[in-house]
Amino acid sequence: MSHPALPPLPAGHSPRAAAFWLGFHLRRNLKKRAFWLWALAVIIVFAVVMGTAGLRGGGLGNLFILRITPLLSLFFATGVLREEIEDQTLTYGFSRPVGRAWLYGARVVAALVPVALLGLVPAFIAGTAAGPTAPPRYLAASALIILAYGGVFALLGLLVRWPTWLGLAFLVAWEQPVALVPGFFGRLTLLTHARAVAGLPAGESPWSGLLTVPPAWASALVLAAVAALTFWLGGWLISRREYQLAK
Amino acid sequence: MMRDEVHAIGYRRLEGPRPVWPGWPIARTLWVLGWRRRATKMSLMACFGVFGVHGVWLVSQLMARRYLNLGPRRGLLTGVDRVVGSVHEVLAAYVSIQFFVTALVIAVVASGAIADDRRAGAFELYFSRPLTRLHYALGKLLGAGLIPFGTLVFPTFVLWLTAVGIAPPGMRSELWWLAVPAVGSAALGAATLTAGIIGLSALGERSLTVCTAFVAGLLLMSGVCEGLVESGFEAWGYLSPERDLRTVVDWLLQVGHDSLSASLLPGRPDGNGSPALSLLALGAWIAAGLLALTWRIRREVRAG
Amino acid sequence: MSEPHLSARNVSKLFGPVRALNDIDLQIGPGVTGLLGPNGSGKSTLMKLFAGELLPDEGDVRLLGHDPFHFAPVRRGLGLCPEQDAFYEDLSGYDFVEALTRLNGFSAADARARTAATMKRVGLEIYGRKRIREMSRGMRQRTKIAQAIAHDPPVVLLDEPLTGADPVARADLIALVRALGQEGRCVLVSSHVLHEVEAMTHQVVFIRFGRLRAQGDVFRLRGKLEDRPYRVVLSVSGDARAFGSQLLGLAHVQTVTVLADDRLELTTTDLDDAARGVPALAQAHGVRLTRFTSPDADLESLYRYLVSQP
């Protein structure tokens, strides 16, 4: 059974192609209007908060790491696949000899890098005013929270028809309130772990003193695990299911 | 006797007059589409509920007033004098509350008025017909405007009519004055809603986003403005259309009749400083809506 | 016989309750093959199955011997021109084709060289610099085909490649498809414009109601429709009526009608036989035959007959 000569593929082609795809889409994402609008919004919020409210250090870090960055990763990560399906450009990537999971991973990271740009810089600035070891801890917390939430929301984008709304509900109805509940319950939310990694105060609620703060390294591990798991699951799912592009 | 005939079914010319003003079918289509959505029916029920509550409230007050007016109980009259005021209160409360509920209805029905046409590329269909941009604009405004007319302006008139009908003789002369301010303020509210939703629909891309933006915008603005006014930023009060409307309504109703008691509307949040500025703010909202509509039509269509 | 480039064995596909394909058995080898069928007959679905974009519900699909959905490396040999008019609109034609060619395993320099050569071949050497958003429909179609052939794939799937193109682009793209077929590639083209398919190839696959209605050479397929004899129009100089009566003597000729004093029309069940018999007879009788055409031997009539009969 002889086949017409199948042109050779360089070894380890998929990862290298994925790296190219990441750079290609990152350049495009950075040129998108949506990115610049969000950048403007973050800058304005940063200025207003720093200027009028005089928020510094921990409070600023809390606002950015635990409130704004999750929101940004929600808006950027859920759209990854939906945009390709709506614009019907998914076919071009999926008809290439590259594993779909790799393409998916590349697109998600390309979507999260802009979030990192918007999230890490303020976190670092907040860190400088919050004590000697704060900057690295804030940066680590931001990066981990972006990867974790990014993975979760990208996965949500694969599973659900209205990922943005559901993601918003997950953030507002589950993550924010439950993170303030004392006892073990809080550990089920990513926010608690992010707070632990960053070493931020446990929050303003009256019983915040009672919160048992998990050790920083454990939380970092949890966040990394969540990110890895959601990325892998997304990759596994996308190479299993077919996607019909809306006619 | 029957003649043998064979008629071709093919194309046939169409004689006869063409009297209909093009704006009218555009308006009717807006309702027909709106009515198909379940949300419209639900929000209309809410409007009807609000009207019912205020109706009952008004009637019961006036019946009590009528009953207390007889013979020995006259002494109680002065205490109940606020009942007269409360007729104004009912109308003012009705206009403000119905403003919000109507905002829901008009958002669901008219959020797609221009946005859906633009997304589906329907401008070519409209403007390859013998209608001008004015027909299109008026048709859309008519379609959207008749909703608040039906749920805000006309019911206010009905409430006023029942008030005059039931009120004891003494009060009736005072109430006559109330017609113009009451219905006028309702009409102002209707105009703000109509121009607002049509303007937003002209700017927006998808009817769903326009609808949420309109309703959320109204709620957010009134909430934020109340907060800002409380924390000392008086000027922000004028930003919320609902608050402006309330100021104008209170001002109009007060002007309606000088003998009313001063503490007219106990317990209701007070309005902005000067009613004139509020009127101006509402006028600005209406103008902004119409401007957005004209800009969109001029940009999409270069028709004569 | 070498393995076919594309093969589908008992393939069925449903989109919820909607049946797209029903038990398709098909093997396609090198050369250009026209994929025909009414809207909604399952043409696009079959293309997407071969391209590994969709999964069959039953049966299996092979592209160059492998499952295109799960075995990614085989898609190196695939060039797909999808049906939708969708691009990364913010890019220029060159950048778009180059980026996608990189995904086929070419270095930046190789990809750029191949893109330049391909853009020249599809006639976008100059206009390819423009941003895709500003391109005309004809240029967009040429760009879409360029990204399908830049990496020199042995299998090229073109899903209605000419939609919206203007006559100039159509003529160029038809010539290009013929050339791709002559290079030994397996080119599967779906199109609704039958006379353009006829200009590209003689081999067609016909799908109706999700089933394989016919496949093979247009001429032979037309011959198989026994209940539809060929109509042949002749322009004859000299005594047409006498020549007409002679024609009745030919085998397979069923009827001869005299349209005008120099034009005859005959019906025969075997056009090949008539093509030999009639000229010989004309020569024998010293009659000049200046026209011999069969209006219903073309793909459009074949299509119409195949669609009208259940």
Next chain:
Amino acid sequence: MALLELTDVSKRYGATQALDAVSCALDGRAIGLLGPNGAGKTTLMKVLLGLDAPDTGLVRVLGIDARQAPTEVRGRLGYAAEGPGRLPGLSGLESVALAGELCGLRRRTALLRAHDMLDLVGLDEARYRLVETYSTGMHQRVKVAMALVHDPDLVLLDEPTSGLDPESRDELLDLIVHLREGGGPAVILSTHLLHDVERTCDAVLIMQRGQVRFAGPIAALQQPATGRWTVRTAFPAPALADALRAHGAMAAPGERPEAWTVTLPPGADPTLIWQAAASAQISVVHLAPQTDSLEQAFLGAIKETAS
């Protein structure tokens, strides 16, 4: 009065000169509007409809000046646009009826007329379904019905057959021929499929880069027989070309793989082709004098072919 009279019409959009001093007078029942992408076809249609005022020049449609009375012109013109334009949320029937009402018809007249037109375009039970659920073919039928509902005197169809399968295309072309022959409106058909124009139209307006390359009846465009012959065999047969050359004729590859364009030596007649075919035992299933197809004529009319 002529259907169309354009004198020195030009229109510029920023950098592109969409219409460049177009002057022509066209009459006829069905006119083909041809030209490569960006030739100004859609701009011309918009100018005829008064949707766009030309920078200079005079546009008279059915004797009405489109600049002075755009709405009157649009009342007597029907336009089936190219894009997927549809009225969202309505059924096919409601869309056509609304199109009628927008032209002033009363609701009931519009509804009855809409049913007539949908019968004409062959949209039966599906007319009650929402337009969003329609296939491309059904969309096209609704658009044509909307263009005809107010009984115009001239209908502009912008690429009505693109995306249609052969069956629906046949029906639509038959409808255009029916309109051409019947007492109904005249038709201007703008399309890229020259085959469709050959089948339905009697006159043609060829444009390129905003200029008129040819305006007049198709017959005038196609030169008479050029002494060349189109020959087709059952299967692609290169041997026939050699046989023909042996007999002194010239054979060049034709439009199709199995076709040849044969030039006979002067004074010879087709029997030479039959003899060559017989000598090579190849059966020729098609032999006819070659007339310029509209496509050759079109490609000839537009000199540079960049598009």
